[in-house]
Amino acid sequence: MSFFLQAILLGLSLSCLSLGIFISMKIFNIPDITADGSYTLGAVITGLGLVKGWPIGWVMGLAFLCSALAGSLTGFIGTQLKVNPLLSGILVSYGLYSVNLSLLGKSNIALIQVRNIFAIFVKNGESTQSQTWVLVCFVSLVAFLVILLLKTDFGIAMRATGNSETMVRSMGVNTNRMKIMGLALANGLVGLSGFLVAQYQGYVDVNMGIGIVITGLGSVGLADAFLNFFPIPKVALRVLGVVLGTLIFQSLLGVAISLGIDPNFLKLITAGLVLLVVIIPLIKFTK
């Protein structure tokens, strides 16, 4: 069962990524793929901070802020320079590769013998038990804050921006500014996943973010399929659905690997899985 537990732990670490993708793609309806770069950026900053021995709270804040800055850059390019949002994200994540590489100084670093977030409650942060507790608490807190935010007046304006721009402008919302802030928040959350995964895996690699947006999409897609069973999906349910979707998605990948499938095919399996997740609800509707 250890592969299953590992999948759940990785799923928890990636839940923030899925929440970020949920905000950009589902709430704002923007096909933002900055995540490929901002996820790595969060991990790179975490790696550097931990090696230098900075306090973990600072490292986390910095990872969030820098990734959020990357998201707001995508938002700025898309709304102020009127560049296609998909291209804006591609450009920023492409450019971030160089930023990440130059920050890291080499293509990867190991995070061995550094004090990480898993040692926050206990001295030995390597035990699975402490990792589980820290991740459960962390993700619960983030999910709770996201739910709370989406219920505020600002959150309603956020949700309406992706839903009906004409309406929300006539309600006094600066939609361009809202999109920039939304993408900042989304990528900040993605950066938090970089922060967690770097510590969970114990290393940072500049290539770790390539295609990560697909993982997030698959998880959000699973959440959608699951929410089809509810007539009125409330905000809290949608957010929790995304976390659950991430856990299930990682478990499915875990099952694939445990069946002895060559890890080289992991990306192909992921792509196939995402395709399945995306078309299953469609099949249901056309019946």
Next chain:
Amino acid sequence: MIQVEAVSKTFNPGTVNEVKALDKLTLSIPTGQFLVVIGSNGSGKSSLLNLLSGGLKPDSGQIFLDKTLVSGLEEYQRSRWISHIFQNPLAGTAPDLSILDNFRLASIRTHPKSLFIGIHDTFRKKVQEKISLLGMGLENKLDKLMGTLSGGQRQALTLIMAIMDDAKILLLDEPTAALDVKSARIVMETASRIIEEYSLSALLVTHNLRDVLQYGDRVIQMGEGRILKDILKSPGVELDIRDVYSWMDREIIPDNAG
């Protein structure tokens, strides 16, 4: 109070597709006046409305709302004064949000969207009260998604949303064009009632003869970006249906018109 001073707007200037939408148009709508704008397609009605709402910016001339110069302000900034009812009933509401969420946003139209949770029991009761005025039975469906309602229901709710927060000016852009007769009547009666009750300055663009005769204090006919006729309705003086027909560029006058 709406003041439009010598406003001009030309689309695609300098090209073969050049269209002069408004030509040095000057118009003043006092507070509390309900103005009905008629004219054929391309006469500049919609351009006038969009210039007021901020969807379009004038090439020259100035627009004042309550004596504030707003020509340079964006649409979202002008929402401080303006409630806009769109021709498409789906445009004025957010379909994937609940009725209550839509109303929350409408109730903070002129306020900053802060990190405050504003949906509580008192707010719910207030919304229920306002919606019950419509008599459509929607007051008990506040948690339903807006997108599950019909166009007529959504358009009627948009009108109630318009008065949730300090309404001053109501722009109605052919609000009943996409609705069936019964929904259209409810929407127009609601509009007329809230305009009177809240002393709103209102501007209705319509192609509906019945609305021209029944609603408003003043009728203007537009053509080629200018005001061709400006008639103040006064008590006891009925508009001649034949005149209105000819202003609206209709050719056939049915016997039982109106």
